[in-house]
């Protein structure tokens with residue numbers, strides 16, 4: 001017999017809004033003969049609690065897409081939503097507040113403040129925003145990342161791996177709607193890189209966090225639940241459960257069938273999974 005208590009949960013899950021989404025997002029640079037279509041009406045939704053990697057050849061529009069999604073850049077047309085909030089029409093002040101309240105960032109260079117302790121670095125975004133730190137949550141994050149006995153140290157007194165973990169804790173402690181990573185492992189050796197990716201993976205698995213990273217590295221992308229491939233400003237593939245080899249093979253395929261072979265324009269030419277449905 002069906003458990004009647006389970007039904008509402010399923011219904012709620014089906015209706016859960018995406019953590020972030022782009023609808024028909026276009027970005028062009030320049031005009032006339034020199035025009036560059038960095039994004040060609042890209043539509044994509046990022047489900048809450050999922051880890052997505054964005055891949056594609058150099059110049060395919062990965063960073064542009066991520067920057068528009070994170071409210072760091074504005075598109076030429078189309079819409080972006082963070083949670084239920086459309087970014088269109090927000091002024092600079094509102095955009096800054098939205099980034100501060102709803103978005104976490106983990107960048108290639110981890111941008112810790114050298115004169116502050118690990119604890120102060122972790123709480124800095126909340127302190128700037130004048131918000132109270134949720135002590136229990138901070139403790140849970142710090143414990144999970146193995147930083148409990150390092151909170152009084154400055155970045156120069158921490159190992160490279162610990163610096164990365166502090167940067168991840170800082171992104172997590174404000175409980176953002178979504179964490180964006182721009183090549184978060186770009187400068188790291190393979191061990192440190194695996195550590196950052198495991199942390200991001202754990203934030204999704206243990207805390208239900210939503211994570212979206214741009215990466216060139218098939219191994220890094222294999223930590224994700226879902227991989228979106230861009231070519232020539234369009235989503236050309238969107239799949240879940242890919243191995244490093246699958247991702248490597250598809251990237252090779254994109255190199256052998258360069259972006260000029262992707263048809264011009266519009267959401268109809270994208271992977272069905274990329275559309276707003």
Ligand SMILES: Nc1ncnc2c1ncn2[C@@H]1O[C@H](COP(=O)(O)OP(=O)(O)OP(=O)(O)O)[C@@H](O)[C@H]1O
Nearest residue numbers: 029036037038056057058059060061062063064065
């Ligand atoms: N400020 C800009 N002015 C002109 N063209 C730009 C500008 N920023 C990006 N572009 C162009 O837009 C396209 C997409 O760039 P984007 O940086 O998003 O690609 P990417 O996939 O992140 O590349 P990479 O992997 O090399 O970092 C490229 O053709 C790039 O040259």
